[in-house]
Amino acid sequence: MSDLAHLKIWDDRAIRDTLSWYLDVAENRRPAKFRIAATLSPEIDPVTSDEDALWAELDRLTPIFLGRWEAIRAGAPLPATTDGLSLLEVCRELVYRMLAHCNFCPWNCRVDRMAGAKFGACKLASASRVSSHFHHTGEELFYRGTEGSGTIFFTSCNMRCAFCQNGDISTDKDNGEETDPRTLAAMAWTLRHEGCHNINWVGGEVVIHLHAIVDAITLLGRDFTPTQAELRRARKTKADRLFWFDDASDKALYEGKFNAPMLWNSNFFITLESMKILRVLTDVWLPDFKFGPGRCAMTLAKTPWYWETVTRNLALIADWGEDYSIRHLVMPNHVECCTYPVLKWIAERVPAAPINVMAQFHPDNFCDPASDKYRDRYADIARRPTPAELEKSWRRARELGLKFETTTFERCDTLGMPALLNM
Ligand code: SF4
Numbered sequence: 001m002s003d004l005a006h007l008k009i010w011d012d013r014a015i016r017d018t019l020s021w022y023l024d025v026a027e028n029r030r031p032a033k034f035r036i037a038a039t040l041s042p043e044i045d046p047v048t049s050d051e052d053a054l055w056a057e058l059d060r061l062t063p064i065f066l067g068r069w070e071a072i073r074a075g076a077p078l079p080a081t082t083d084g085l086s087l088l089e090v091c092r093e094l095v096y097r098m099l100a101h102c103n104f105c106p107w108n109c110r111v112d113r114m115a116g117a118k119f120g121a122c123k124l125a126s127a128s129r130v131s132s133h134f135h136h137t138g139e140e141l142f143y144r145g146t147e148g149s150g151t152i153f154f155t156s157c158n159m160r161c162a163f164c165q166n167g168d169i170s171t172d173k174d175n176g177e178e179t180d181p182r183t184l185a186a187m188a189w190t191l192r193h194e195g196c197h198n199i200n201w202v203g204g205e206v207v208i209h210l211h212a213i214v215d216a217i218t219l220l221g222r223d224f225t226p227t228q229a230e231l232r233r234a235r236k237t238k239a240d241r242l243f244w245f246d247d248a249s250d251k252a253l254y255e256g257k258f259n260a261p262m263l264w265n266s267n268f269f270i271t272l273e274s275m276k277i278l279r280v281l282t283d284v285w286l287p288d289f290k291f292g293p294g295r296c297a298m299t300l301a302k303t304p305w306y307w308e309t310v311t312r313n314l315a316l317i318a319d320w321g322e323d324y325s326i327r328h329l330v331m332p333n334h335v336e337c338c339t340y341p342v343l344k345w346i347a348e349r350v351p352a353a354p355i356n357v358m359a360q361f362h363p364d365n366f367c368d369p370a371s372d373k374y375r376d377r378y379a380d381i382a383r384r385p386t387p388a389e390l391e392k393s394w395r396r397a398r399e400l401g402l403k404f405e406t407t408t409f410e411r412c413d414t415l416g417m418p419a420l421l422n423m
Contacts, residue, residue, distance in 0.1 A: 004145035004197050009410060014403035015325075015354050019142055021073065022284035022323040025261040026145075026197045031078045031254045032261055036068055037087040037280050038221040039079040046089045051097040054090055058276065061087050065280050078255065081221075088218040091277050095211040099126060104210045104274050105158045106305050122158045122205070123173045128212040129155040131169040131176035131204075133187045134239040135196055140325065140356055141410045143198060143263065143286070147248070150191030150260070151200040152184065154209045159267055160302040161290070162378045163331070167365035170204040177237050181215035186226035186234040188216060192260040195248035198284070202265035207274055217281055220258055268310045269303060275313055285317050285324035292341035296334060300381065311345060318350040325354040325407065329361050330393045333380045339393045347400035355404040357397050359390050 005027055010016050016023075024030040044057050065087060072078060098104060099113045102120055109120025116125030135148025143149040156173035157164070169175045179187075188199045201213055226234070235241055253259055261283035268287035270278075289310055291297040297306030317324050328342050339357075346353060363369065367378035374382070385393075397404045 003147070004142075007141060007145065009141045009406060012354075012403075012406040014352060015142060015406060018325065018352060018354055018403075019284065019323050022198070022261050022263075023142075024073075025259065025283050028251065028254045028259050030072060032259050032283050033069065034088060034217050034221040034262065034281050035078060035081075035254060035257065035259060036072060037065060037091070038081045039068065040065055040087040041082045042085060042087065042090050046085055046093040049093070051094070054094045054097065057090050058087075058094060058280075061090065062276070062280060086221075087280060088221045091214050091281065092218045094277060095214045098273065099211045103271055104207050105205075105269050106271055106309050107158060108271070122156050122208040124156055124208055126211070127178050128184070128209040129174070129176040130179040130184070130187070130237045131155050132237050132239040133191065133234075135191065135194065135243075135245070136200060139200065140407055142325075142407075143200065145197040147195035147197060147245075149198055149200040149263065150188065150194075150196030151202055151265075152187055152191075154201075154203040154206055156208060157203055157205040157267070158208050158269055159205065162300050162366040162375070163361065163363065163381055164365045165360075165362070166204065167373075171365070177233075179212070179233075179237070181212050181219060182224075182226070182230050183233045184212055184216035185219040185224050186230040187238070188220060188260065189224065189226055189252075189258065190231065190234060190238070192252040192258070193247065193249050194245035195251060196260075198261040198263045200263040200265050200286075205267050205269070206264065207266060207270045210274055210277070214277065214281065217262060220260075223257065268313045269306065270309070270313055272312075272316075275316055279320060279322075283323065285322055286327065287314060287317075287324065288327050288329070289314065289342050289346070290329060290331075290338065292334075292338040294337050296338050300331075300334075300378070311349070314346075314353075315349055318353070325356065326350075327356045327358060329358045330385050330390055331361050331381055332383050332385045332389060335385075335389050335393055340396055343393075343397050343400055343402060347402055351401065352403065354407050355397070355402055356407045357393055357402075357404050358408070359385065361385055 025032045101110045107121040111118045111120045113126050131153040133152040136151035139149045155169045155175045157170040164170045264282045265286040293307040297303045363382045367382045
């Protein structure tokens, strides 16, 4: 057992119950979903089939996949990987078909990103750029563990949050390095071989890079080993490349093949089509739930259909029996309109979910008065939340019986005192 499984945070039953698959995969007691997907043979040739046939094949294979996943959860052995193509290639072909009339997210821009002549709301063609990748030690304890979360940061976004705390990469689509799927797979491979507990796909927003990520995961499910040239390319964006990490190759394998939980760290502004593909590849989900059902998603993030999309997707992963935790960032002057309805919805619809009710909002991007980008219309969020706003948010979460305290206060208690021993 690694240090991750020894952490005291697993004593919290809500966390242990909701993240048990993730922990088993992180510990290599179980194969990641992409390894299971690699064992399922399609009845069609994914490469030559049209998109309708691919969707029908995904619909046919998904219940078979879920039956196999359940059996493996219960201790059944992993069947052999297919000799030919598999459910992985069905997913890969589908995302490239979607890219030609992009509907990865609800903007449903329908632009041909392969051609790259017109751009949608994310401003991207088919190329993906990575800003940085590294052992992230700032994520929730069950993700960062002792060795870090293997985080890969992509550029650009499909939302326009005025307060974005990652504005340098979400608003600058040209940040970082252009990265092909083999280089992406090399990044994930390296991070896991250095001991990271998971591969954390994040941005900006990740769904706008769905094709590149699914392609990279497909490679990882197909005995991918990076070449020296690919490792060198990957290293260009490795923010912690000057640090020394022990070789943890023995912790990157299940039955002798690459294994790692895939963590989908997203704003959850995602179409149902994208969700259906991610279902067979994602081991643990980390969605943001930012805005209430009123106008705030429009006024602060220029995002229509926010509430209905994010609540639909949250309900889906709960009903699908997925592993997940939720993040909610408390915003100044938005406790009544955003925090309260978000917490109420969670209590009514997904009460078992671990939640991080976060206090770290600071004025950034277009709501930072010290920045040239500052706009007066964001004056109501141009400050940190007050202690009173935070306290009433946490009080409401407590009154609703939400599972938030272990996750929210694992670094410090509500008075800011360091938490007691984590291990
Ligand atoms: S990812 Fe979303 S915003 Fe970008 S082109 Fe596709 S549908 Fe439009």
